[in-house]
Amino acid sequence: MPIRVLVAKPGLDGHDRGAKVVAKALRDAGMEVIYTGLRQTPGQIVEAAIQEDVDIIGLSCLSGAHMALFPRVLELLRERGAGDVLVTGGGIIPLEDVPKLKKAGIAEVFGPGTTSDEIVAFIRKNVKQRT
Amino acid sequence: MGLAEKVATGDRRAAARLISMIEDGDESVRTELADLHCRGGRAHIVGVTGSPGAGKSTLIHKLALEWRRRGRTVGIIAVDPSSPFTGGALLGDRIRMQELSTDRGVFIRSMSSRGNPGGVAKATADAVRVLDALGMDKVIVETVGAGQSEVAVMDVVHTVLVVVVPGLGDDIQAIKAGILEIGDLFVINKADRDGVEAAQRELEMMLELSSEKGPWTPPIVKTVARTGDGIPELVGKIDEHWEMIRREGLLEESERQRCRREVLELLKHKAVLSLLSEYGPDEFDALIHDVARRKLHPHDAVERIMGDKKRKN
Ligand SMILES: Nc1nc2c(ncn2[C@@H]2O[C@H](COP(=O)(O)OP(=O)(O)OP(=O)(O)O)[C@@H](O)[C@H]2O)c(=O)[nH]1
Ligand SMILES: [Mg+2]
Numbered sequence: 001m002p003i004r005v006l007v008a009k010p011g012l013d014g015h016d017r018g019a020k021v022v023a024k025a026l027r028d029a030g031m032e033v034i035y036t037g038l039r040q041t042p043g044q045i046v047e048a049a050i051q052e053d054v055d056i057i058g059l060s061c062l063s064g065a066h067m068a069l070f071p072r073v074l075e076l077l078r079e080r081g082a083g084d085v086l087v088t089g090g091g092i093i094p095l096e097d098v099p100k101l102k103k104a105g106i107a108e109v110f111g112p113g114t115t116s117d118e119i120v121a122f123i124r125k126n127v128k129q130r131t
Numbered sequence: 132m133g134l135a136e137k138v139a140t141g142d143r144r145a146a147a148r149l150i151s152m153i154e155d156g157d158e159s160v161r162t163e164l165a166d167l168h169c170r171g172g173r174a175h176i177v178g179v180t181g182s183p184g185a186g187k188s189t190l191i192h193k194l195a196l197e198w199r200r201r202g203r204t205v206g207i208i209a210v211d212p213s214s215p216f217t218g219g220a221l222l223g224d225r226i227r228m229q230e231l232s233t234d235r236g237v238f239i240r241s242m243s244s245r246g247n248p249g250g251v252a253k254a255t256a257d258a259v260r261v262l263d264a265l266g267m268d269k270v271i272v273e274t275v276g277a278g279q280s281e282v283a284v285m286d287v288v289h290t291v292l293v294v295v296v297p298g299l300g301d302d303i304q305a306i307k308a309g310i311l312e313i314g315d316l317f318v319i320n321k322a323d324r325d326g327v328e329a330a331q332r333e334l335e336m337m338l339e340l341s342s343e344k345g346p347w348t349p350p351i352v353k354t355v356a357r358t359g360d361g362i363p364e365l366v367g368k369i370d371e372h373w374e375m376i377r378r379e380g381l382l383e384e385s386e387r388q389r390c391r392r393e394v395l396e397l398l399k400h401k402a403v404l405s406l407l408s409e410y411g412p413d414e415f416d417a418l419i420h421d422v423a424r425r426k427l428h429p430h431d432a433v434e435r436i437m438g439d440k441k442r443k444n
Contacts, residue, residue: 001155002218002243027219032243037226044232048225051232051239053147081144 003031003127004054008045009038010073013063018091022058025116031123042069046076049085055127056086056107058119066093071104086126090114135163138264139170143238146265150240153257156250167260172386174206174263175373178285180276180310181294186320187273188227189356190294195231196359197366198269204236206262206270210251210284213243220244224273238262252283253400256393259287276310285313286392289385290372294318295334297326311341314349315372318365322353346379347372406436 007023009016016038023033034052036045049057059070070089077083089101090110098109108122134152137145152160177194179187188209195205209224220243231237240258244251255272262270274284276293285291293314298321317338319330334351350368354361376382407415418435421427427435 002220002245004151023221027214027221028217030217030219032213032220032222032241034222034225034241036232037223037229040229041233044229047233048239050144051147052241053144053151 003056003123004034004052005031005123006034006036006045006049006052006054006057007060008036008040008048008057009060010040010042010045010069011061011063011065012039013061014038015062016060018062019058019060022060022090022116022119026058026120026123029116029120029124031120042072042076045073046080046082049077050080050082054085056088056123059087059089059091061089061091061093064092066091067097067100070101070106074105088119088122090119133163133166134160135166135264138167138261141266143235143265146238146261147240149261150242150258153254153261154242154245156254164257164260167264171260171263174259174267174270175290176259176263176270176272176288177369178272178274178288178291179294180274180285180291181318181320182296183275185294185296186356187275187294188224190318190320190354190362191224191271191273192228192231193354193356193359193362194271194366194369195228195237195269197362199231199234199236201366203268204266205231205238206259206265206267207231207237207239207273208242208255208258208262208270209239209273210242210244210255212275213245218245238265238267252286253393253396255284256287283396287389289376289382289389290369291315292318292369294320295330296321297324297330311337315347316349316365316368317351319351319353320356322361323355323357327353346381347375410436 005026007019009019023035026033034048034054036048045057057073059073061069066089074087077085086107087105088108088110089106093109093111101109107126110119134145134149138149149160149163179191181187191207195207198205207228209222211220211222211224213220222241222243224241225232225239228239231239242251242254242258259270259272272284272288291313293310295317297319317334319327331351338349352361352365352368354365376385418427418432422429422432
């Protein structure tokens with residue numbers, strides 16, 4: 001069964017070129033990618049993830065608000081009983097924030113140099129095959 | 132508690148999970164689906180079809196907002212084609228529906244056709260059952276009106292909206308192929324553009340030619356989905372169609388037709404599987420090979436498969 005991924009852009013920045021490139025690469029790797037558009041609140045992202053029953057959420061944030069937004073998504077997922085959904089981060093994330101985000105439960109942080117192949121490989125390796 | 136029961140209590144995660152299992156063709160949910168079918172049938176199912184970019188998702192967003200304002204709950208199933216090469220899909224209809232995403236009276240699900248036209252109609256019919264059981268008053272199904280699979284998806288709904296846009300003569304021409312006949316309502320969206328009157332005249336003419344006089348004459352409604360112009364009128368017409376179906380005693384007939392199609396589709400699917408089940412892939416390939424080498428007509432290959440099956444029984 002295809003892996004289902006939600007690609008979401010929390011926060012107020014208005015650029016989704018990068019997120020779209022990743023979304024297309026994941027599609028080309030055979031995944032079903034739900035793209036929700038710009039300026040999503042953590043609440044909207046989590047509700048969409050639940051309705052779409054995704055295996056993983058890829059968050060992308062360029063505005064610098066990732067330290068507030070990413071952990072909030074995790075918190076809401078747990079509140080809704082969906083703590084098993086994998087969450088990754090990308091965008092412009094200073095290196096010193098990476099360990100903190102991982103400690104909060106973000107599965108992986110993809111820096112600006114990450115290739116699509118690396119992201120695909122990470123997802124394939126870490127998403128549990130459904131039974 | 133089973134998933135079906137959980138769905139009936141309003142458990143949205145359970146609904147989402149059940150739809151995934153339907154999409155995966157998981158046989159273990161058969162009893163759950165039977166349960167939903169036998170208890171269900173409340174929802175009004177509305178199909179929205181039209182060419183790519185006609186504004187279907189934007190329109191559905193506005194329809195849902197209007198129905199919410201009128202106290203109705205709304206389920207949405209947006210079907211998009213998958214890539215024939217990788218099986219992957221980019222499902223972007225939610226982009227147009229952001230305002231609805233945290234409303235608990237709304238449930239939106241994106242589905243990919245997974246390269247199988249018959250399969251997606253089957254999965255859509257069952258996904259509709261889930262949203263019906265979840266208590267959605269209206270269930271809207273979006274598909275691109277391009278081919279056979281889309282027409283098949285529209286078979287599962289009560290009311291079909293065909294969305295066209297002005298300006299492109301060929302757009303109206305394009306709907307001739309099979310979609311004109313299934314439309315219960317026609318929407319000229321993007322009515323803020325030039326050519327609305329021409330589009331209306333052309334549609335009227337085509338409808339005139341094709342219409343059988345029944346209790347319902349398909350209306351043409353002009354909308355600007357982006358701003359919401361024409362939406363209350365459209366909602367009124369859609370609800371009118373639903374009322375007409377029930378008032379005229381057509382609901383039972385409509386249900387029977389929908390069910391007949393669904394049973395026939397399932398039967399075709401299962402019959403093929405069952406016929407082929409005793410045929411190993413090698414045997415089947417050998418037969419195809421003979422057809423390809425012009426030793427056998429396809430008819431005779433089929434007869435051979437069916438004959439072998441009978442002998443074994
Ligand atoms: N001018 C104008 N543009 C509109 C209107 N309705 C939708 N659009 C625009 O048309 C584009 C496509 O809209 P969608 O709602 O995504 O169309 P769709 O039919 O769902 O597209 P697919 O699902 O890709 O087939 C978007 O840029 C919309 O903003 C309208 O009434 N007028
Ligand atoms: Mg759409």
